[in-house]
Amino acid sequence: MKISARNRxxxxxxxxTKGATTSHVRIDVGGSTVTASITNEAVDELALKVGQDAYAIVKASDVMVGID
Known part of the structure; x- marks a missing residue:
């Protein structure tokens, strides 16, 4: 896979979890869960299945940092 985003x-x-038009795809990344909201069409086109390896790719113009 070649992609310009560096946050993979x-x-x-x-x-x-499929909804009317949007699916929530949960990905375990080293014990933490990342949830992506993508279209049902994208889930079908990518043939996503539970147990499959996948990348959560983050592309954002802003990243916030918080502390306790």
């Missing part, structure tokens, strides 16, 4: 988190799909 490799993990395993743990759940796919």
């Amino acid at each position: 988190l490799k993990g395993k799909i743990t759940a796919i």
Whole structure:
């Protein structure tokens, strides 16, 4: 896979929850869960399945930092 985004988190799909038009795809990345909201069409086109390896790719113009 070639992509310009540098924030790629490799993990395993743990759940796919389809709604009317949007799916929530949960990816376990080293014990932490990242949830992506993507279209149902994208889930079908990528043939996503629970247990499959996948990347969470973060592309944002701003990243916030917080502390306790």
